[in-house]
Amino acid sequence: MSDAAEIQPTAEQLRAEALHQQGDEADEAGDEERALSLYMQALELDFTRAMTHYNVGLIYKYRGDWEKSRRFNKRAAELAPDHEAALWNLAIAATALRDWTTARAAWKQVGIDVGEGDGPIEGDFGINPVRLNPHEDAEVVWAQRICPVRARIISVPFPESGFAYGDIVLHDGAGTGTRMHNGVEKSVFNVLEPFESSPYSTFQVDVQISCEQDLRELLAACERAGVECEDWTYSVRMICKGCSEGSAHDEHEVVEDPEWKDRRRLGLAAFEEGPVRYLLEQWQTADRRVETFECALEAGFDG
Incomplete structure (x- = not known):
């Protein structure tokens, strides 16, 4: 096909792109409601926009609206099967909803081995620090990851955090900061919400x-x-x-106090x-x- 014969975007698609860009600007300015309204208008004009579905799913992820996050990230991944971020957020939302079939399929699609089965993922994904209450008085503690986005706390957190030793938390997939563990730099993951309480x-x-x-x-x-x-x-x-x-x-490196x-x-x-x-x-x-x-x-x- 020659360059002259390339399919040009329709007027509706161009308008949808403009609405998406306005949605991005509103989201960056912290106006989520306006961003969602603009993204939804864009999807009404062009429902095949994977990035718009993803952005809507991302907003709902951080709101903890897991049903909507799963729905929009799933559509984004269907439209763009190589959209790794959409697949990660789909897996996170599915995990929060205990939808293990969807979560397992998404992890496999991004190349993460979660073993066989159709129930909860219970594996050894290493030790990492997690940040409790990341948007309030954050506290970083150590945790044993049992799946790509679930971890069991192995420190004793301050009681003010509302978390305890042995609690399982749902955490984000992207690291925010690092800590050292036995000479190895480890990513810190923000906790999204409690998942399962411990008896401690x-x-x-x-x-x-x-x-x-x-x-x-x-x-x-x-x-x-x-x-x-x-x-x-x-x-x-x-x-x-x-x-x-x-x-x-x-100046924040740990210094042993000789006293x-x-x-x-x-x-x-x-x-x-x-x-x-x-x-x-x-x-x-x-x-x-x-x-x-x-x-x-x-x-x-x-x-």
Whole structure:
């Protein structure tokens, strides 16, 4: 076919493209409602616009409207089978809806091996940090990924986060920032929403101890009792938003504090309060004591 014989866009298609561009501008300006209205007008003129379907599905993804996100991303992927972002968002929406057939098919289409079967994906996709409540007072914790967008928290989060040790979360597919794990740089994934709560409650404990050996003995006692314990005094550091969503600046590199802190705040995760109180009582001596103890977050997602 010669260049002169190439099919030219119709007037409706040109108008649809203009509406799409206006929708992009509205979305970039933060006016999602106007963006959605313009995108839908574009689709009324030309329903074959894969990118417009994708953009609508993306807005609904971040709103947590999974039915609509699945519908529009599915259409985008049907119109453009090599549209990897649409397939990822289709899989995320399908996962949120427990539509494992659709999720598995989408993952396979982007070349991710999720094994055989037709139920929930339960695999080993590595350890990564996830950002809890990314649009509020964000907290980054470590998690074991069990599928491309689901992960089980393996840290003890602050109770204010509403999340607990062992909770499974649905996270985004694109990394936002990095953290180091055993000398390897790992992407941080933003949590989109809770997926499945764990049976663990979070207990906050303030202890007075004179040396590191006291702490080691408490950690060993927790391990024997099946209680997860995290030394928040040591493990938590505050960094700016720019560092959190990128790679930490030099001034935010972890520097070991040579001065031992006698008063330490610990986060413990356990099924019941009784065993935690018992092990703390057994651990206490004249030189090491529990100053405060509280169940800061009961099992089950907050709110």
